[in-house]
Amino acid sequence: xxxxxxxxxxxxxxxxxxxxxxxxxxxxxxxxxxxxxxxxxxxxxxxxxxxxxxxxxxxxxxxxxxxxxxxxxxxxxxxxxxxxxxxxxxxxxxxxxxxxxxxxxxxxxxxxxxxxxxxxxxxxxxxxxxxxxxxxxxxxxxxxxxxxxxxxxxxxxxxxxxxxxxxxxxxxxxxxxxxxxxxxxxxxxxxxxxxxxxxxxxxxxxxxxxxxxxxxxxxxxxxxxxxxxxxxxxxxxxxxxxxxxxxxxxxxxxxxxxxxxxxxxxxxxxxxxxxxxxxxxxxxxxxxxxxxxxxxxxxxxxxxxxxxxxxxxxxxxxxxxxxxxxxxxxxxxxxxxxxxxxxxxxxxxxxxxxxxxxxxxxxxxxxxxxxxxxxxxxxxxxxxxxxxxxxxxxxxxxxxxxxxxxxxxxxxxxxxxxxxxxxxxxxxxxxxxxxxxxxxxxxxxxxxxxxxxxxxxxxxxxxxxxxxxxxxxxxxxxxxxxxxxxxxxxxxxxxxxxxxxxxxxxxxxx
Numbered sequence: 327x328x329x330x331x332x333x334x335x336x337x338x339x340x341x342x343x344x345x346x347x348x349x350x351x352x353x354x355x356x357x358x359x360x361x362x363x364x365x366x367x368x369x370x371x372x373x374x375x376x377x378x379x380x381x382x383x384x385x386x387x388x389x390x391x392x393x394x395x396x397x398x399x400x401x402x403x404x405x406x407x408x409x410x411x412x413x414x415x416x417x418x419x420x421x422x423x424x425x426x427x428x429x430x431x432x433x434x435x436x437x438x439x440x441x442x443x444x445x446x447x448x449x450x451x452x453x454x455x456x457x458x459x460x461x462x463x464x465x466x467x468x469x470x471x472x473x474x475x476x477x478x479x480x481x482x483x484x485x486x487x488x489x490x491x492x493x494x495x496x497x498x499x500x501x502x503x504x505x506x507x508x509x510x511x512x513x514x515x516x517x518x519x520x521x522x523x524x525x526x527x528x529x530x531x532x533x534x535x536x537x538x539x540x541x542x543x544x545x546x547x548x549x550x551x552x553x554x555x556x557x558x559x560x561x562x563x564x565x566x567x568x569x570x571x572x573x574x575x576x577x578x579x580x581x582x583x584x585x586x587x588x589x590x591x592x593x594x595x596x597x598x599x600x601x602x603x604x605x606x607x608x609x610x611x612x613x614x615x616x617x618x619x620x621x622x623x624x625x626x627x628x629x630x631x632x633x634x635x636x637x638x639x640x641x642x643x644x645x646x647x648x649x650x651x652x653x654x655x656x657x658x659x660x661x662x663x664x665x666x667x668x669x670x671x672x673x674x675x676x677x678x679x680x681x682x683x684x685x686x687x688x689x690x691x692x693x694x695x696x697x698x699x700x701x702x703x704x705x706x707x708x709x710x711x712x713x714x715x716x717x718x719x720x721x722x723x724x725x726x727x728x729x730x731x732x733x734x735x736x737x738x739x740x741x742x743x744x745x746x747x748x749x750x751x752x753x754x755x756x757x758x759x760x761x762x763x764x765x766x767x768x769x770x771x772x773x774x775x776x777x778x779x780x781x782x783x784x785x786x787x788x789x790x791x792x793x794x795x796x797x798x799x800x801x802x803x804x805x806x807x808x809x810x811x812x813x814x815x816x817x818x819x820x821x822x823x824x825x826x827x828x829x830x831x832x833x834x835x836x
Contacts, residue, residue, distance in 0.1 A: 327398060327400060327448065327715065328347060329346070329347075329348055329392055329398050329400050329569050330346060330347055330348070330353065330398055330399050330400065330458075330594060331344075331346045331347075331399070331400055331401055331402070331403060331773040331776060331777060332344065332345055332385075332388065332396060332399055332401075332402045332403070332773070333346060333347075333402070333404075333405070333766065333768075333769025333770060333771075333772045333773040333776075334384070334385070334402060334403070334404045334405070334406075334486050334489070334769065334772065335404045335405050335406065335568060335725065335768040335769040335772065336360075336377060336380075336381060336404075336405075336406035336407065336486065336489060336768065337406070337407055337568065337589075337590065337768075338360075338362060338372075338383075338407050338426065338427075338428070338590050338619070339359065339360060339362065339590065340357055340359050340360060341357070341358045341360060341377065341381050341384050341767075342355055342356065342357050342384065342635065342766060342771070343356045343381070343382040343384040343387075343388045343522050343767055344353075344356070344388075344398075344769040344773075345382075345388060345392050345394050345764045346533075346770060346773050346793070347518065348651060348772060348777075349627055349792060349793060350763075350764070350768075350773075350791070350792065350793025350794055350795070352764050352765065352766060353392060353394065354388060354391065354392035354393075354394065355765075355766060356387040356388040356392070357384060357388075357715075358380035358381070358383045358390065359380070360376060360377050360430075361373070361376065361425065362483075363402070364396065364763040364796070366431075366668070367681070367836050368429070368430035368431060368433070368681040368682065369425075369429055369430070369431055369681070370425070370426040370427075370428040370429040370430070370662065370682075371423035371424060371426060371429070372423060372424045373420075373423055374412060374420040374423065374424050374488055375406050375420060376490070376558065377424075377488070377489070378489060378492045381489055381492075381493075382550070382553055382554060383557075384556045385554040385556065386553065386555060389554060389556060390555065393646045396555055396556050396557040396560070397557055399556065399560060399742065400561075400780070400782060401560065401561040401562070401563060401773075401777070401779075401780050402474075402491060402546070402560060402561065402562045402563070402776065403562075403563050403565055403571075403769070403771075403772030403773040403774070403775055403776035404486055404490060404493075404562060404563065404565065404772055405483070405486055405564075405565045405566065405567060405568050405571040405607070405768050405769070405771065405772040406485035406486035406489060406566045406567060406568060407426070407427060407484075407504075407568055408423060408427060408484060408485075408486050408502070408503055408506075408567030408568060408569065409426075409427035409459050409460055409461065409506065410425055410426040410427040410429065410459055410461065410464070410465040410483055410484065410485065410568075411424065411425045411461045411465060411482055411483070411484075412482070412483055412485055412487065412488040413475075413478075413479045413481070413482050413483075413494045413532075413714060414479075414480055414481050414488070414491070415478045415479065415480050416478075416480045418480075419480045420490065420621075421475050421479055422472070422475050422615075424485070424488070425459075425464050425468075426459060426692070427459035427460075428459055428461075428627065428680055428681065428682050429458060429459050429464070429680040429682060430458045430680075430682035430683065430691060431458065431464075431467055432458040432463035432466070432467040432787075433458045433682070433683065433691035433692065433832075433836070434463055435458075435463050435466060435467060436456050436457060436458055436463055436689065436691050437691060437692075438751045439456060439523075440456075440689070441555045444523045444524075444623070445545055445607065445689075446518050446606075446607055446821070447523055448462075448507060448523055448524075448772065449602075449603065449606065449607050450606075451510050451517050451519060451520055452505065452507055452509055452510070452511060452517070452520060452609065453477075453505070453511045453601055453603040453611030453612075454505065454506040454507060454609070454610035454611055454612065455607055455608050455610065455682055455685065455686075456507060456689065456784065457682065457683075457685035457689050457691070458537075458683075458691050459682055459685075459739045460506055460507045460510065461484075461506075461508070461747065462507040462509060462520070462521075462524045462526070463524075464525050465482060465524070465526050465529055465532075466524050466525055469525070469526060469529070471611050471690050473581075474745065476529075476801070476805075477527055478813055479529070479532045480532065481497055481532055481533075481534050481832075482529075482532045482533065483497070483498075483499050483503075483533075483534050483568065483736070483759065484499060484503045486500075486503070486564055486565075486567060487499045487503070487564070490542075490544060490562070490564045492757070493544075493546050493550050493562055494544035494545060494546055494547060494550075494562055495544075495547055496544045497534050497535075498534050498535050498536065498537045498542065498564075499533075499534045499535075499536055499537075500512060500536065500537060500538065500539045500542060500564060500565070500566055500567075500615070501536055501538055501539070501566070501612075501613035501614075501615070502539070502566035502567050502570045502612050502613060502614065502621070502730035503567050503756065504516070504533075504536045504564075504613075504616060505610070505612035505613045506612055507520065507524075507711075508520055508533060509536075509612075509613065510519065511601050511611055511620065512601060512612055514536075514803045516530065516533055516536075517571060518530065520623050521739075537564075538615075538617070539563075539564065539565045539566045539615035539775050539779070540615065540616075540617065540779050541773065541779065542563055542564040542565075542779065543562075543563050543779050543780060544561070544562050544564070545559050545560065545561055546558075546559070546560050546562050546564065546699070548620070552779075557599075557640050561776070561780055562718045562759055562776075563772075563775060563776035563779045565615055565638075565771060565775035565776065566615035566771075566775070567770040568768045569587060569591075569593045569595060569621075569623065569625065569768075570583075570595075570612065570614060570615055571615070571619055571767075571768045571769075571771030571772045571775065572585060572587050572738055572739075572767045572768045572771055573585040573595055573597060573621065573771065574616070574770075574771035574774050574775065574786065574790070575738070575762075575766075575767035575768060575769070575770035575771030575772075575773075575831075576613060576736040576737075576738050576762045576764065576767050576771075576794065577736060577790050577794040578595070578736045579597050579616060579619070579786065579787075580595060580597065581597070581598070581599065581730065581738065582596075582730065582731055582732060582733035582734070583597070583733060583734055583735075584596040584725070584728070584732045584734070584735045584736070585735070585736050585737075585738070586603065586719075586735050586736075586737050586738075586751070586808075587629075587737075587738050587739040588629045588630060588717070588719060588737065588738075588739040588740065588741025588742055588747070588751075589629055589630055589738075589739035589740050589741065590598075590628065590630065590631060591625050591626060591627060591628060591629055592625075592626040592628065592629035592717055592720050592721055592724075593623065593624075593625040593626070593629075593689050593776075594623065594624050594625070594626075594686075594725060595621050595622065595623035595624075595625075596621070596622055596623075596723040596728055596729075596730060596756055597614060597616075597618065597619050597620070597621055598621070598622055598729075598730070598733060599618065599619060599620075599793055600620065601620045602622055602729045602730070603622075604729050605727055605729075605823050607689075608624070608686065608687050608688055608689065608727060609622065609623055609625075609687060609724075609727065610623050610624075610625065610686075610688050611623075611625040611779075612705065613833065615775055616725065618785050621728060622728065622730075623686075624686035624687045624724035624725075624727060625679040625686050625687075626677070626686050626687075626720045626721070626723075626724060627678065627679075627680035627682055627683070627684055627685055628677060628678070628679050628680045629677075629717055629720075629739065629741060630717075630739070630740050630741055631679060631680075632677040632679050632695065632713050632716065632717055633713055633714070634710070634760075635679055636710060636713050637655070639657075640706055640709065640710075641706065641710070644658070644659070656744060658801065659707075659710060660744065660747075660812075662707050662710075663707050663710055663711040663714065663746075664746060666707060666708060666711045668715070668806060668809045668813060669705055669813055670708045670709070670711040670712035671703070671708045671812075672699045672700045672701070672704070673697055673698065673700055673704060673708050673709060673710060673711075673712040674697075674698045674699055674706075674713065674715075674716070674719075674813070674816060674820060675695070675696070675709070675712035675713050675716030676693075676694075676695055676698075676716055676719075676720075676817070676820065676821055677698050677713070677716040677717050677719075677720050678690075678693040678694055678695045678696075678821075679694075679695040683828075686724055686752060686756075687723050687724045687727040688799075690828065691827070692828040692831070692832040693821070693828050694828055694831065695700060696824070697712060699710060699821055700707075710792070710811070712805075714746075714747060714750060715813070716749070716817075717741070718747075718749075718750050718751055718754040718755075718810070719754070719810075719814055721751060721754070721755065721811065721816045722754050722755050722810070722814055723814070723817075723818065725755055725757075726814075732756055732757055732760040733754075733758075734759070734760060735751070735755065735757050735758070735759050735760070736759075736761075736762060736796075737751065737759050737760070737761055738761075738762065738767040743765075744763050745798075748761065748798070748800050749800050749803075751800075752800040752803075753802050753806035753807055753810060754806075754807070754810040754814075755807075756802045756804065756807040758799060758800065758801060758802070759799070759800040760796050760798070760799050760800075761792055761796070761798040761800075761805075762795065762796055762797060763795045763796065763797040764797075770786060770794070773793070774786065774789045774790060774793055774794075777789050777793075
């Protein structure tokens with residue numbers, strides 16, 4: 327009888343439960359949408375119970391519709407969005423809505439800490455640049471602005487930890503989420519010094535114990551088994567947070583092999599055998615799920631939402647027409663812009679569209695998206711190509727700051743489905759781009775971690791060799807690469823020139 331694993335990946339806008347066979351092939355994907363709330367400008371929140379309910383629904387639908395017997399499910403691997411702050415009280419109930427990684431309410435704190443040197447001191451211990459959606463800034467903001475809620479917090483953890491608690495009753499986090507912003511990444515323990523810098527030393531008691539992902543084996547409760555149709559006592563293993571799980575799921579665990587996730591974020595990362603926090607005060611360095619490894623990462627705040635915004639605001643007619651005519655909107659757009667030369671007929675776009683500004687390869691809470699160079703000769707397709715190129719420039723900017731020698735990049739996320747964009751990334755960065763087979767790599771990475779944790783495989787290498795295969799490959803056109811380097815230099819000059827202007831614009835009421 328065939329055996330299977332289930333991977334849960336709770337992202338910002340959707341929860342997915344995925345069945346994999348023991349060779350890593352995706353058998354069935356069950357999805358449930360979740361809602362991001364914005365009760366005030368620059369705020370991003372989620373109702374914690376609604377995310378749990380979406381997870382339960384995705385699991386229930388998987389058991390009902392996949393054709394897989396719950397008796398044949400070996401284990402469940404769990405990952406989710408990182409950063410932010412998910413809080414429960416002493417009774418295990420949410421204190422308030424979760425505050426997400428993309429939230430911008432603590433921007434003034436980050437600016438203050440950058441100016442008074444605290445951000446640099448924290449970086450030297452944790453290896454990660456602070457940004458408004460990091461939990462240290464959020465907890466301090468709550469202490470200052472919502473003291474009643476802050477006083478109710480029994481545990482402050484992360485999305486996957488909330489789901490582990492609801493599915494198994496266990497309370498803990500892992501080394502990857504704990505790394506930013508409280509961990510001493512060398513000692514692999516919470517730093518009292520960092521908590522003091524944040525002004526929340528009295529809140530250390532709300533931080534959960536840290537269990538390495540390879541040891542984080544729990545078991546679903548009888549209640550969850552009854553609701554979902556899963557077998558009672560099914561092991562549930564909490565892996566590292568989503569971007570680290572994705573790197574495992576695309577086999578980017580060796581020196582020189584990077585992983586980029588072109589989704590809600592444009593996240594770029596490389597695995598290291600020892601921590602390297604250079605260049606200083608930018609990006610993040612976190613403890614990996616794999617023993618004795620670290621991840622150096624530059625997570626630009628937004629990737630595909632730049633394209634989503636353009637379509638909704640400037641190309642709604644084309645979107646509606648594509649639905650009526652039953653044609654693929656992105657194929658149509660990419661056919662239209664493929665003949666436009668590099669540089670989008672003189673337009674450069676900066677993809678800093680998140681309410682929280684930008685966090686990599688620089689931290690600037692007031693950064694904003696912008697088009698530069700429009701004149702009467704341009705049309706909307708020049709603007710559209712500029713958006714594609716802007717995301718590529720953001721990725722290139724991150725890799726320009728990445729330590730070590732990047733040999734190739736394994737790509738995932740929604741943007742990886744676009745052959746046009748994949749070739750653009752390869753040309754812009756000048757590296758081979760490889761696309762693994764499948765689509766749910768965060769869930770696959772969580773499953774690989776689970777398979778190692780329960781000793782189905784003896785090592786991560788054995789698990790990955792069995793479960794990850796490559797499907798497509800893109801070689802860089804070095805002539806195009808030279809043109810993109812020229813474009814990048816202008817791209818960078820524009821945003822450095824606008825540095826102080828963004829601060830002034832942030833004072834304009836929205």
